[in-house]
Amino acid sequence: MTLGFFFALFLGTTFLPIVWMxxxxxYEDGRFSFVYYRDIFFTQRYVRVIFNSLILASxxxxxxxxxxxxxxxxxAKTNLPLKNVFKICFLIPFIIPSYIVxxxxxxxxxxxxxxxxLLSQYTPLSPESISNFxxxxxxxxxxxxxxxxxxxxxxxxxxxxxxxxxxxESGLIGGSIFQVIRQITxxxxxxxxxxxxxxVFVLSLSEFGIPSLLQINVLTTxxxxxxxxxxxxxxxxxxxxxxxxxxxxxxxxxxxxxxxKSFEILGRxxxxxxxxxxxxxxxxxxxxxxxxxxxxxxxxxxxxxMVGSKTVSAxxxxxxxxxxxxxxxxxxxxxxxTFLTVVGxxxxxxxxxxxxxxxxxxxPFIWLFFAVPATVIGVGLIxxxxxxxxxxxxxxxxxxxxxxxxxxxxxxLSSRIMANYFKQVSNSTEEAGIVMGASWFRILKxxxxxxxxxxxxxxxxxSFMFCVGELGTTILVYPPGHETLPITLFTVMVNSxxxxxxxxxxxxxxxxxxxxxxxxxxxxxxxxxxxxxxRVLR
Amino acid sequence: MNxxxxxxALKILGKKEVVRGVSFEVExxxxxxILGPSGCGKTTTLRMIAGLEIPDxxxxxxxxxxxxxxxxxxxxxxxxHIGMVFQDLALWPHMTVYKNIEFGLKTIGLTRAExxxxxxxxxxxVNMQKYANDYPARLSGGQQQLIAIARAIVTxxxxxxxxxxxxxxxxxxxxxxxxxxxxIQQETxxxxxxxxxxQEDAFLLADKIAVMNAGVVVQIDSPEEIYFSPGSLFVAxxxxxxxxIRVKIADRDKVVTPWGELSCKTNGHETGDTFLFFRxxxxxxxxxGFYEGVIMKREFIDGRYCYYIGIPxxxxxxxxxxxxRIGEFVRFSIKEANLLFS
Numbered sequence: 001m002t003l004g005f006f007f008a009l010f011l012g013t014t015f016l017p018i019v020w021m022x023x024x025x026x027y028e029d030g031r032f033s034f035v036y037y038r039d040i041f042f043t044q045r046y047v048r049v050i051f052n053s054l055i056l057a058s059x060x061x062x063x064x065x066x067x068x069x070x071x072x073x074x075x076a077k078t079n080l081p082l083k084n085v086f087k088i089c090f091l092i093p094f095i096i097p098s099y100i101v102x103x104x105x106x107x108x109x110x111x112x113x114x115x116x117x118l119l120s121q122y123t124p125l126s127p128e129s130i131s132n133f134x135x136x137x138x139x140x141x142x143x144x145x146x147x148x149x150x151x152x153x154x155x156x157x158x159x160x161x162x163x164x165x166x167x168x169e170s171g172l173i174g175g176s177i178f179q180v181i182r183q184i185t186x187x188x189x190x191x192x193x194x195x196x197x198x199x200v201f202v203l204s205l206s207e208f209g210i211p212s213l214l215q216i217n218v219l220t221t222x223x224x225x226x227x228x229x230x231x232x233x234x235x236x237x238x239x240x241x242x243x244x245x246x247x248x249x250x251x252x253x254x255x256x257x258x259x260x261k262s263f264e265i266l267g268r269x270x271x272x273x274x275x276x277x278x279x280x281x282x283x284x285x286x287x288x289x290x291x292x293x294x295x296x297x298x299x300x301x302x303x304x305x306m307v308g309s310k311t312v313s314a315x316x317x318x319x320x321x322x323x324x325x326x327x328x329x330x331x332x333x334x335x336x337x338t339f340l341t342v343v344g345x346x347x348x349x350x351x352x353x354x355x356x357x358x359x360x361x362x363x364p365f366i367w368l369f370f371a372v373p374a375t376v377i378g379v380g381l382i383x384x385x386x387x388x389x390x391x392x393x394x395x396x397x398x399x400x401x402x403x404x405x406x407x408x409x410x411x412x413l414s415s416r417i418m419a420n421y422f423k424q425v426s427n428s429t430e431e432a433g434i435v436m437g438a439s440w441f442r443i444l445k446x447x448x449x450x451x452x453x454x455x456x457x458x459x460x461x462x463s464f465m466f467c468v469g470e471l472g473t474t475i476l477v478y479p480p481g482h483e484t485l486p487i488t489l490f491t492v493m494v495n496s497x498x499x500x501x502x503x504x505x506x507x508x509x510x511x512x513x514x515x516x517x518x519x520x521x522x523x524x525x526x527x528x529x530x531x532x533x534x535r536v537l538r
Numbered sequence: 539m540n541x542x543x544x545x546x547a548l549k550i551l552g553k554k555e556v557v558r559g560v561s562f563e564v565e566x567x568x569x570x571x572i573l574g575p576s577g578c579g580k581t582t583t584l585r586m587i588a589g590l591e592i593p594d595x596x597x598x599x600x601x602x603x604x605x606x607x608x609x610x611x612x613x614x615x616x617x618x619h620i621g622m623v624f625q626d627l628a629l630w631p632h633m634t635v636y637k638n639i640e641f642g643l644k645t646i647g648l649t650r651a652e653x654x655x656x657x658x659x660x661x662x663x664v665n666m667q668k669y670a671n672d673y674p675a676r677l678s679g680g681q682q683q684l685i686a687i688a689r690a691i692v693t694x695x696x697x698x699x700x701x702x703x704x705x706x707x708x709x710x711x712x713x714x715x716x717x718x719x720x721x722i723q724q725e726t727x728x729x730x731x732x733x734x735x736x737q738e739d740a741f742l743l744a745d746k747i748a749v750m751n752a753g754v755v756v757q758i759d760s761p762e763e764i765y766f767s768p769g770s771l772f773v774a775x776x777x778x779x780x781x782x783i784r785v786k787i788a789d790r791d792k793v794v795t796p797w798g799e800l801s802c803k804t805n806g807h808e809t810g811d812t813f814l815f816f817r818x819x820x821x822x823x824x825x826x827g828f829y830e831g832v833i834m835k836r837e838f839i840d841g842r843y844c845y846y847i848g849i850p851x852x853x854x855x856x857x858x859x860x861x862x863r864i865g866e867f868v869r870f871s872i873k874e875a876n877l878l879f880s
Binding site for chain 2: 428429432447
């Protein structure tokens with residue numbers, strides 16, 4: 001029954017807003033009508049927007065693969081020094097909100113940017129053309145690739161570590177490294193790479209922060225404009241349609257063709273040994289490549305922001321300016337993470353442990369919603385909650401609509417993280433309790449929750465990181481006085497000095513990276529505990 | 539009195555009938571081994587008894603009470619009074635040995651003092667008193683095994699279920715733990731159902747063996763009966779070693795074999811081609827044996843010889859202490875008791 005309740009909650013927060021929206025977009029003057037859809041598909045302007053979205057997603061996918069596949073390879077297959085440091089650093093651009101990296105690079109390459117000045121002085125490029133590049137589809141794709149390449153990197157690394165080493169060894173006996181990589185390793189991990197590319201494609205389609213920052217006209221920004229500038233939520237929904245349709249189609253392909261493997265890497269460890277190539281030249285190339293990516297994706301943006309904030313007083317000013325936002329962000333982030341962890345726990349349990357046909361259909365179903373654009377969720381939530389009746393009005397005007405927004409956006413993520421942890425514990429640990437006649441709540445309290453301690457901590461921290469940086473949904477639903485830090489950042493960006501914006505960005509980076517630090521520390525703690533032999537028998 | 543009665547239990551998992559109308563009984567104090575190849579439905583049968591699976595058809599009675607009936611759990615696990623040892627042991631890694639054992643006692647509502655007394659007693663029974671405060675991961679495989687057993691019997695269940703508990707243990711330890719299981723079962727007199735695919739486990743531990751194949755109990759008997767009088771060709775081939783030879787039944791008491799005519803009872807089998815089955819120990823080398831054959835192959839195993847006599851389209855295996863040269867002619871007979879036709 002408890003499980004049913006949480007499943008209903010999931011349907012309520014994630015599923016309902018979307019269905020509701022589409023339902024109402026098909027009505028005009030109380031009649032069934034396709035008028036909004038007709039506008040999209042038959043107006044030149046919208047076709048252009050759809051086209052822009054697809055270009056953005058395609059270039060991003062290509063660039064992310066160029067960075068992600070080699071880094072994944074070097075991490076998994078070579079004796080790269082400082083491997084773990086590199087890996088964690090490469091995760092930073094994925095964890096911090098994408099628009100932060102955008103702000104940094106826009107500062108650098110913008111008309112008054114340092115790098116712009118440098119480039120225009122030593123190359124035939126004019127300052128305008130460089131700045132125009134930054135504020136174009138290509139610039140947006142570049143930034144978005146920095147944000148999303150870690151997805152491809154992680155999956156490549158994971159797939160490579162899971163290749164049976166015997167298969168490669170048997171090739172190495174008679175062939176060169178190149179032959180083995182080309183003819184054995186790559187074909188084996190191709191599905192994983194393809195699948196991660198598909199995810200990057202979908203995530204870039206639904207990205208709102210960067211296009212809105214760089215003023216690129218794509219579907220997600222159009223949805224926002226239609227809704228907040230023209231109050232035309234039906235048109236906003238209709239615009240969301242191609243986006244969601246493409247997303248769902250790709251996700252279904254991913255689920256059916258690759259069996260959803262790409263999402264199963266969170267929280268997992270590779271099972272058997274991996275061949276590492278000892279060649280020195282390969283390690284050197286690896287160091288150079290990873291250092292290049294590291295500089296491009298981590299050092300440059302973070303240094304730019306830090307240098308950009310100029311003085312310590314900028315942080316003081318930024319802090320004062322965003323006091324309310326910071327307080328709200330911490331509060332809502334914690335509430336949101338707790339909500340996501342609790343509901344994610346039960347949903348994860350439901351999808352992993354319940355032995356039925358239902359189970360197989362739930363897991364892919366939940367993932368579909370991770371790819372729904374944040375702005376679409378925002379519009380849907382407002383549609384549902386903006387009505388005079390009691391509970392809805394209460395939610396609409398309070399922080400709870402933001403929490404619901406977090407729920408709608410990140411439940412698929414937190415529930416899958418939990419599901420992966422559940423997968424690691426054998427069913428019989430629970431059955432041992434059942435056979436002894438213990439009630440489900442006692443089993444939950446004494447066995448399931450304690451065994452999932454690590455998973456729960458991980459799910460909470462990861463949820464918190466994502467909640468802190470959430471922009472797309474919050475910007476639509478936040479009631480006055482309830483703005484979070486990203487909202488403050490986007491508001492002040494227009495009329496505040498650049499150094500304040502940089503300082504604010506650094507504050508957000510700090511707030512998202514802090515949980516990562518805690519996460520790594522706890523991981524280490526739990527691993528040591530395990531090594532000491534006082535924990536988890538597997 | 540029967541502690542367990544399984545009547546026509548049937549279970550469908552997915553679209554497959556995993557257990558197809560299984561029936562058997564276990565008397566008080568008896569150890570029944572359910573023996574069969576993997577995928578034969580033995581674990582599913584055990585899980586139905588434990589109430590972890592609901593039978594789609596049939597009934598399960600525990601200690602005279604109806605426990606499960608077609609698609610329905612009639613009494614909950616709490617009232618079944620069963621203990622179970624899982625294949626992977628399922629010891630809770632986050633609890634000490636003491637807490638692991640205490641869990642079930644709390645469920646039945648004993649006071650702290652009573653619980654402590656019982657835990658000490660059961661740890662004494664399995665000689666593990668020293669380890670009460672250790673976490674399971676600190677124990678060796680064999681010790682974990684004993685704790686799992688202690689946890690299952692501490693509540694003094696009416697029925698103990700064991701699901702291949704020795705399958706993850708190396709050979710040497712297996713022997714020891716097997717002896718321990720036997721001792722504990724005999725000392726406590728607890729009625730036990732023991733699922734295994736290992737013949738040795740079944741033969742050394744069981745009072746009665748139920749051989750399962752493809753979801754059906756094909757024979758249920760004492761270990762001796764199962765070995766000496768297998769009820770079917772499957773049991774004959776699955777248990778111990780056997781010679782299976784293609785023959786022709788010519789008459790009610792005459793069989794044409796590749797090495798000559800055999801006079802024996804055919805137990806009403808129709809005349810025509812069939813398979814004849816007999817154990818290696820039924821082959822006897824005698825001066826005045828009925829048949830003659832040539833030794834084709836010789837192996838030395840466990841202090842005796844294993845020989846193969848060549849016959850058209852096959853060979854006959856038998857054991858003997860004496861040395862025969864390869865190529866040597868020997869005269870042999872086949873003991874006619876327990877010959878089996880498919």
